[in-house]
Amino acid sequence: MVSLTINGRHYSVDAEPDTPLLFVLRDTLGLTGTKYGCGIAQCGACTVHLDGQAMRSCQVPLDSVGTQAITTIEAIEQDDVGRKVVEAWVALQVPQCGYCQSGQVMAATALLKQTSQPTDKDIADAMTNLCRCGTYNAIAAAVRQAAA
Structure with missing residues (x-):
């Protein structure tokens, strides 16, 4: 289980450590405002904030998030x-x-x-x-x- 803080809420997610954050947001948690575009961090449709920094979530492995606060378009x-x-x-x-x-x-x-x-x-x-x-x-x- 991985613990995440997304839009000020705490979540426990059961996913592989190398799962892209994008798929956890969309498929596991139902936060579908973050879009899948290219899958190679080129288009930016999947941009979220990690501790206030814009990041392309399709290339952010779940295990690299750590304790960073995640903000999505929903919030x-x-x-x-x-x-x-x-x-x-x-x-x-x-x-x-x-x-x-x-x-x-x-x-x-x-x-x-x-x-x-x-x-x-x-x-x-x-x-x-x-x-x-x-x-x-x-x-x-x-x-x-x-x-x-």
Whole structure:
């Protein structure tokens, strides 16, 4: 059994130590807001926070989590910065298909928690998640609005 703290709640999970965190979140615990995209940490659809750092959960083995607090999209609006990011996403109607957007919101929230007034370069450097619909300009605008 592995003990995890996810969105402020404690869970005991019976899974192999090398199981990717993504599959524990989605398949074992039913937290399906975190999406499976590529499985090789390239697209960012599976982004969650580990102790506030944006991580691609498809490549985080369960046994590497340790005592780090996990935050998923399901709880991001409980955070003041996360709430501002979601509000900006809605106000600017960022999503098209929406599949990647939970990962985008998680990446943007982590950025703004580290750099409250990011430059355009900061945004470009941090927002490396892929968006098949190409909403990159709207994503950058929403990050700037959330920072304002």
